[in-house]
Amino acid sequence: TGLTVTATGYGSLRVGMTVRNAATALGSPVPSTVGLDTACAYVKFDNQPAGMRIMVVRGNVARLEIDSASIATGLGARVGDPESRVKDLYGSRVVVQPHKYDPSGHYLIVNPIPPTDTGFALVFETDSGRVTKYRAGRTPEVEWVEGCS
Numbered sequence: 001t002g003l004t005v006t007a008t009g010y011g012s013l014r015v016g017m018t019v020r021n022a023a024t025a026l027g028s029p030v031p032s033t034v035g036l037d038t039a040c041a042y043v044k045f046d047n048q049p050a051g052m053r054i055m056v057v058r059g060n061v062a063r064l065e066i067d068s069a070s071i072a073t074g075l076g077a078r079v080g081d082p083e084s085r086v087k088d089l090y091g092s093r094v095v096v097q098p099h100k101y102d103p104s105g106h107y108l109i110v111n112p113i114p115p116t117d118t119g120f121a122l123v124f125e126t127d128s129g130r131v132t133k134y135r136a137g138r139t140p141e142v143e144w145v146e147g148c149s
Contacts, residue, residue, distance in 0.1 A: 003049075004074045005136050007112060007120035010052070010064055015120060015137045017061050019043055022054070040141075040148035051079075055141060055148060063137025065147070073122060073134070081131045083108060086124050100145045104128045109143075 003011035012025040023030040028045040043056045051068020054061060069079040075089040083106065087094050090110045099105030108131075110122040121142050124134040135142055 004072050004076075005064060005066060005122075005134075006074045007110070007117050007122050007136050007142075009061075009136075010049075010071075013054075013061070013064075015061050015063065018059055019056055019061070022061050042148065055137070057141055061137075062141035063135050065133065065135045067133040073136075077124065077131065077134070079131050079133060083124075083126050083129050083131070086110075086131065090122075099125065099127075102127055105132070 008015050013022055014025070017025065020030050022043075023045055026045045026047045028047040031043055031045055038058075040055065040057050040062075042053050045054065048054060049068075049071055051066060051071055053065040053067075055063045055065065067079060072078040077086050077089050086108050093111045093113070095109045095111060097107045097109060099107060105125060105127040108124040108126060110124070112118050112120050120136070120138050122134060122136050123142055124131050126132060
């Protein structure tokens, strides 16, 4: 589709939108998902891309989780890329942290460019030097290791 993920959204889907506005942005009906007012839930929209999960916190989109190589970031990073590519693309904005559960993995946290997207980040999870998934969204939700659990 040519749409890409940035720290603040995917195409016209923006982090911070209500579920109703997110449905409109995706061209989907509003999901009749239970728990839209809950502290944290994953909402499935009819037209969201395969390989994307959408986290909703208290009724607003908080983060996007990508586990498919078919969805790239705005600069072209994707699942399967080596850590070195993410570092080349994002440069000094990348902070490397050890993975919480995987001794051979890392979190590559791409910090925002102030002042426009402060409060948002990209987080790439890696294993043995390759990106296994990534997430985009607002802080602190984008940093939650266990998602909604």
